[in-house]
Amino acid sequence: MKNRHKRIALIAGGVAALGVATVLVLNAFQSNLVFFFTPTQVSAGEAPKEHTFRIGGMVQTGSVQRQNDGLTVSFIVTDTVKTIPVTYTGILPDLFREGKGVVAQGRLEPSGHFRAQEVLAKHDENYMPPEAQHALDQATKNTSSTRP
Known part of the structure; x- marks a missing residue:
């Protein structure tokens, strides 16, 4: 027993x-x-308010502004439909450029401004993170289907 x-x-x-x-x-x-969202999804309120997530798309041409401290950069991420302002303090990847793909990881502030903790740029002309490429394709498809 x-x-x-x-x-x-x-x-x-x-x-x-x-x-x-x-x-x-x-x-x-x-x-x-960490989840990935597009600017359209963030604008629609689908992104978490108090958690870290990734936002991806293209760096809007003419939107990059560097602060006097040499490390703080503000830019706009777009998926061709919506835009989200992003601020990052740190050293940007060498391939970071206006009009090119980018993925930023951080948090959304109550003002709707995205505060990035990390910025990733695509490594060659043919590569874009699959989530970002799919989001851009969907945004382009939705935009073209709503046009007369």
């Missing part, structure tokens, strides 16, 4: 330990999960 109780206690302890480990892993995964 004692062996049976020991075996049940070991099994129950193992299941409990597995449950705790699963909860910890899922919690860590959820806190590090």
Whole structure:
């Protein structure tokens, strides 16, 4: 009878330990999960208000403004339908240019301004993050279908 109780206690302890480990892993995964949104989705309120996410599209031509500190840059990200102003403090990638694809990771401020913590630029002329390319294709398709 004692062996049976020991075996049940070991099994129950193992299941409990597995449950705790699963909860910890899922919690860590959820806190590090970063979603991608387009400017149209952000403007529609689909982006999380208090969580980090990525916004992607094209850097609007003529929108890049550098501050006197040499590190702070403001620019506008567009998907050809909507635009979102972005501010980033740090060193931009060498390939960051107006009219080129960009993905910025950060948070949306209550004013609707995006404060980036990281900026990624495409690495060659043929590459754009798949999410950004899909978003631009969808925006172009939606714009052309609404024209007379």
